Amino acid sequence: MPVRVVETSAPTQISGAHSGQISPPFCTLLSVGQAFSGTQNVSSLQKDEAWRVNVRIQGCDLEHGYLCGTMEALNVPMADTPVVTFWEGEIVDGKNYSFFTGKWEASSEDDIRHWTKFPSFSPFLCQVEVDGGKSLDLSNYPYIFMRWKEQYFVNVGTDCGLTIAGFYYVCFSCTDGSISGFYYDPNSSPFQKLELKSTNEGRSGFSFSSYELQ
Amino acid sequence: MDLLNRLASLDPDIKLKALREVKNQIIGNRTKKLAFLKLGAIPAVASLLAAAIAEADSQLKNGEVTIADKNSNYYNNNTFIQSAAVLGSFACGFDDGVRAVLDAGALPYLIQLLSNPDEKVVDAGARSLRMIYQSKLTPKYEILQDKKMEFLLSLLNSESENVTGLGASIITHSCETSLEQKSLSDAGVLKKLLGLLEGSFSQRDASLESLAALFRNNPEVVSKFVGQESGSALSSIIGLTKDRYPRTRLLACMCLIVIRNSSPFYLQDVGIKTKLLYLSLELLDDPGEVGDEAPFVFSSLIMEKEDLQKLAFEANALEKFSNHLQNSRLHPKRLQGILLALADICSKLESCRYRFLSLEVWNMVTNALTHDSAGVRTAACICIRSVTRSIKNLCAGYFMNEVLVIPLVQLLNDSLVSVQVAALGAISNILVDFTTGKSTFVQCGALKQLIQLSKSMESTVRLNALWALKNMVFLADDRCKEGIFMELTASLLASLICDHNPFVQEQALALVRNLIDGCISSVEYVFTENGIILDAVRKQLESTSKAEIGIQGMYVLGNVASGNEFHKEAVMQQLLPQVDNENQSFIIKFLQSNDSRLRTAAVWAIVNLTFPSSPGAFRRLIKLRSLGIVPEIRNMVNDPCLDVKLRVRTVLGQAVIFGDGLT
Numbered sequence: 001m002p003v004r005v006v007e008t009s010a011p012t013q014i015s016g017a018h019s020g021q022i023s024p025p026f027c028t029l030l031s032v033g034q035a036f037s038g039t040q041n042v043s044s045l046q047k048d049e050a051w052r053v054n055v056r057i058q059g060c061d062l063e064h065g066y067l068c069g070t071m072e073a074l075n076v077p078m079a080d081t082p083v084v085t086f087w088e089g090e091i092v093d094g095k096n097y098s099f100f101t102g103k104w105e106a107s108s109e110d111d112i113r114h115w116t117k118f119p120s121f122s123p124f125l126c127q128v129e130v131d132g133g134k135s136l137d138l139s140n141y142p143y144i145f146m147r148w149k150e151q152y153f154v155n156v157g158t159d160c161g162l163t164i165a166g167f168y169y170v171c172f173s174c175t176d177g178s179i180s181g182f183y184y185d186p187n188s189s190p191f192q193k194l195e196l197k198s199t200n201e202g203r204s205g206f207s208f209s210s211y212e213l214q
Numbered sequence: 215m216d217l218l219n220r221l222a223s224l225d226p227d228i229k230l231k232a233l234r235e236v237k238n239q240i241i242g243n244r245t246k247k248l249a250f251l252k253l254g255a256i257p258a259v260a261s262l263l264a265a266a267i268a269e270a271d272s273q274l275k276n277g278e279v280t281i282a283d284k285n286s287n288y289y290n291n292n293t294f295i296q297s298a299a300v301l302g303s304f305a306c307g308f309d310d311g312v313r314a315v316l317d318a319g320a321l322p323y324l325i326q327l328l329s330n331p332d333e334k335v336v337d338a339g340a341r342s343l344r345m346i347y348q349s350k351l352t353p354k355y356e357i358l359q360d361k362k363m364e365f366l367l368s369l370l371n372s373e374s375e376n377v378t379g380l381g382a383s384i385i386t387h388s389c390e391t392s393l394e395q396k397s398l399s400d401a402g403v404l405k406k407l408l409g410l411l412e413g414s415f416s417q418r419d420a421s422l423e424s425l426a427a428l429f430r431n432n433p434e435v436v437s438k439f440v441g442q443e444s445g446s447a448l449s450s451i452i453g454l455t456k457d458r459y460p461r462t463r464l465l466a467c468m469c470l471i472v473i474r475n476s477s478p479f480y481l482q483d484v485g486i487k488t489k490l491l492y493l494s495l496e497l498l499d500d501p502g503e504v505g506d507e508a509p510f511v512f513s514s515l516i517m518e519k520e521d522l523q524k525l526a527f528e529a530n531a532l533e534k535f536s537n538h539l540q541n542s543r544l545h546p547k548r549l550q551g552i553l554l555a556l557a558d559i560c561s562k563l564e565s566c567r568y569r570f571l572s573l574e575v576w577n578m579v580t581n582a583l584t585h586d587s588a589g590v591r592t593a594a595c596i597c598i599r600s601v602t603r604s605i606k607n608l609c610a611g612y613f614m615n616e617v618l619v620i621p622l623v624q625l626l627n628d629s630l631v632s633v634q635v636a637a638l639g640a641i642s643n644i645l646v647d648f649t650t651g652k653s654t655f656v657q658c659g660a661l662k663q664l665i666q667l668s669k670s671m672e673s674t675v676r677l678n679a680l681w682a683l684k685n686m687v688f689l690a691d692d693r694c695k696e697g698i699f700m701e702l703t704a705s706l707l708a709s710l711i712c713d714h715n716p717f718v719q720e721q722a723l724a725l726v727r728n729l730i731d732g733c734i735s736s737v738e739y740v741f742t743e744n745g746i747i748l749d750a751v752r753k754q755l756e757s758t759s760k761a762e763i764g765i766q767g768m769y770v771l772g773n774v775a776s777g778n779e780f781h782k783e784a785v786m787q788q789l790l791p792q793v794d795n796e797n798q799s800f801i802i803k804f805l806q807s808n809d810s811r812l813r814t815a816a817v818w819a820i821v822n823l824t825f826p827s828s829p830g831a832f833r834r835l836i837k838l839r840s841l842g843i844v845p846e847i848r849n850m851v852n853d854p855c856l857d858v859k860l861r862v863r864t865v866l867g868q869a870v871i872f873g874d875g876l877t
Contacts (some may be wrong), residue, residue: 027813027857030660033689033731056689066564068605070648086609135318140856142761151606175860176621202734205776205822209686209731210724213603214639214681 029177029198030067030144032060033209036135036179038196039071044189051075053108055179065096067146070154078161084154085164091144093171098132099124104167105186106133114169114182117191121171146170148181163187168194221258226289233296240303247308256311259300266293281631297337302342305349310348311603321346333374333565340369340376344420347380347387355388358397366398370406371607375414382420389427394860397427398752399435401867408442411450415459421453422465426472427714433477440473440480448473448480455493460504467493468511473531475514490515491525495534502656509535509551514556520562527566530558536573546587553593559598562791567604571612583621588630595625602643613644616658623660631672638678645686652686652694661686665701672714680710680721682706687728695729695736708750716760723751723766730773736776740770741784748774753786756800761809766816768804779830782823786834789841798842805846810855817861822848832872844869 036055043049052074059068067089076080090097099115100108112128115121120143124133138145150164166185173179177198182191200206220232236255240246250256270290300612301320304311315321324346327339346352356362369381385403385483389395398404407428410421419560429436442446451473454466473489474481481487494515497508526532535552538544544552556579558568582594602613613619622644625637645655655661661825664686667679687698703833709724730737740747757765773786776873789799804816820843822832838844844865851866853859 011402028818038370058609061605068609070609086606088606142856142860152610154610174856175767175863200776201732204773204778204828205775205825206781207731207773207776208729208774208816208818209688210723210769211685211728212642212681213646214601214642214678 004011020048026062027144027172027174029174029175030057030060030172031208032057032179032211035199035201036177036196038179038194039197040183040187041193041196043192044155049077053194053196054115062093065091065093067091067148071148071150076162079156081155083156083160083162085150087148087150087154087168088145089095089170090146092133092137092138092147094134094136097147098134099128099145100132101167104149104184105185106167110184111169114184114191115145117147117169117182118143118171118180120173132141142174144174146172169196218253218258221255224828226293228266230289230292230296233259233293233300235260237296237303239712240300242307247311249408251310251314252303256301256304256314256320257318259297260315260320260323261295262322263301266297267326268288268846278681286861291330291332291335294330294332294335296343297577298324298335298338300344302338304341305347307348307423309349309351312346312351313344316352321352321456324371328369328377329379329799335372337376340374340380344380345374347383347612350386355384356392357385357388361399363397367401367406370403370410371530372731374533375417378410378413379420381868382410382417382424385424386427389424389517392432394429395430396436399438400514402444404428404435404439408439408447408450412818415457415462418457418462419459419465420453422451422462424467425451426465429469429472429476431476433479434476436473436480443751451721452486455489460497460500463493464497464504464507464511466502467497471515475778487515487522488525488529488540491522491529491531495531498534498538500586506545506551511550513551513555515691516555518561519560520575523559523561523563523566527563527569531568532556532573535559536570536575539575539578545590546585546590549582549585550587550589550593551762553579553597554589557593557597560597560600561603564604564606567601569608570601570605571604575729577617580618580621581742583625588628588633591625591628591633592630592636595622596624596634597639598640599636599643601786602640605646605732608643609648611647611649611651613648614647614654616627619644619655621658623658623663626663626667635665635674635678638682639676640683642678642685645682646667646688648689649706652690656694656697661698661701665698665706668705668710676710676713677715677718677721680718684721684725684728689732690728691847692733692736695732695739699729699739704746708743708746711747711750711754716758716763719754719758720760720762720766723754723770726751727769727773729764729780730770734777737774737781740774745784748784748788752792752800755788755804756792761812764804764807764812765809765815768791768801768812768819774814774820775819776825779828782828782830785819786837787821789838789843792871801843802846805843805850810858813853813858814861815851815859817847817865820844821861821864822870824865827869827873831868835872837871 008067013119034057038053039050042099043048044184054072055069057067057069070084070086072082072084076083092099099111116125124136127133127136145190147167148170149167153160166183168181169177170181179196181194183194217232218237220228221227236250240250271509301315301324305315324339324343327335330336357366366381366384369377372378385398389398407421408423410417419487451466453845455462470481471490492801494508494512520535524611535556555876556570560570577598579594582590585591607613622637622641625633628634645652664679664682667675670676683698686835687695707722707726711719713719713722726740729739751767751770754763758764771785771788774781789801791797791799801816806813820838823838824831847862847865848861850858853862
């Protein structure tokens, strides 16, 4: 979800995927087509504020630790319509990506400061401090850690007064499909919290669709 | 025409002169070949050859040789040589010519020439046969049949360069099975071919090609070859990658790639990989046939290998192929090869697709969709299919534009199934569109064509048409879904679910699964026409042994079960054993499957049936317990698959809500 421009933002980078063999965590609740809704707290010293947010998973390539989708911010004060952005995610799987971001102006200290906000991260802290968690086997852990980086605005121009310079530290619960996240951008308010829940779009249960690329 | 009359002349001098004239006119001239072919020159020349052989045979039988016989011998030998040259020339690189030579029955006559005492005749026969054996149209030489191996070995042992070359060409043409490879290897052919690598350039080339045929997917033969000459055999081939002749370099490169693709023990290090990659790229600059074939050799190196695709990316292969693509006068074979090479580079890595799209040669690819050559059209579709795997660009709706979609849709009417299937592959990807593009696709009439193709007699066409429709229905809006369903109809969907081809069944089920996702009212689609779709789903789930069909079918039931009470009860009905002698629901076998994806899909259906906020959940839970389904789920509480385990716990957690009587 975009946040207000505070200062001139750096150009966004496109995340690259590295080759490698992995045994990725897989959860049907995080598969393509799944939808989530909740809020992002964008409070500043001046006022308390939260935007409603919808997320949809659109692509998933576990072999490359890749996930992508759209994020829709519903009640952005300065926008006439909901603002939709496209984001790409890096799944921390110990092979393609570690807990250390190594880019986007995030130092390993920034990384640890954010990851430790998730209670489910605590068992890994010691090891992550040593090697970023590269040696950890996360394939059977009921939480999936990710970084989501918005890449472009889908329905508004870049002159909309919003920035997508930062990125999210994300923790997904495989048990109930809930998502917690913290937005990180050195030029924005720290620790803006994202909280999303799996939605069943008016159904009494869970529905799943899929596509396959040839 | 006059020339053909002269071929039929009774005067041997006139006949020979006419043969020479035909030969000189057609060499390297496709237009002339075609013109003479249409005039019936090939059967005429084949008859001349047959008559000359018959005459020579009758002289041999008579024993005595007169002066007249000597004259006739002179004419016969020259007729052999010239007619063999004419027939070989017709067959060289010209499929219609090969077909006509074969139809004229010339092959056995040419083989007979190999037993002629005159070396020149043998040479001419061998040269001609080599041309014929370069074509795929030529019937397979059955290496394992009586005496055939013996004859082949006699060719390889000949002193004549053309005859040994013919032996190698026959192996290249006809050695396909591992048994044939092994038999040739056991008969000492590897050693013979290794010896030919030391011969003339023509022998080297023929040997390299036939070695590749012997090695392909046969690690045992590769190991046996590598062990030859105290282990120096491989170095002989590696040495030829520096040969002065580009064709020899290309064939050495191809042979080494076959070795590394066939055996995990040889040529796997980065050094040789890089060398082969750069060599195949460098050969692309050859203006002739070598350059035309180089992209295919390059593709065989990087196909399905992400590490090599990355290496190709770093070697600027995309730029190199793209630069060649900008040449508008490319030979169709080269154009086809370049498009396929680009497809292979972009097949796995997003970074490659991103770079390729930035090179601004996309319009060259879309132009190739309307090329005269079916091979080029197919290759263009495959290239587009590979590049459109970019989820990021699909999400941006980048590919859903008329320049790309209209020519692709037109290819759905192509006369060749292979082109139709390739076009459907690209369309399937483009239809995973998250913008408003799907309705654009419907508006251009393409939906009707897809639906028409889903009724094709060809199962690959049905399969791919359904695949495209499945992707189209994914997250489509209600209006789009309704339009698709109205055209498809419930009865067609039901019959496709029961198609005799299991891959078609799977795609049809996946289509229904997507159709009924989203807005809850879309669940109603499976209840139209008296629930014909739901009946078909149950029928397949009861009978299938294929996990993929079980998975898609269970997600259909799961999606229906996420609806209202009526929907959930309908799914309950499907789970009841339908056959009198059957006392177990099909879902039990899915819960016990070794495939965790199938177990997951099955448990999700139960999660939905027992979803706590629905009024009939308690009653259904009791029923599921009596059917043995809940006890089965209880056994799965420590399932090795995390996803299954968590869903099982969801079911048990929901059961707990209803209290003791339920467990």
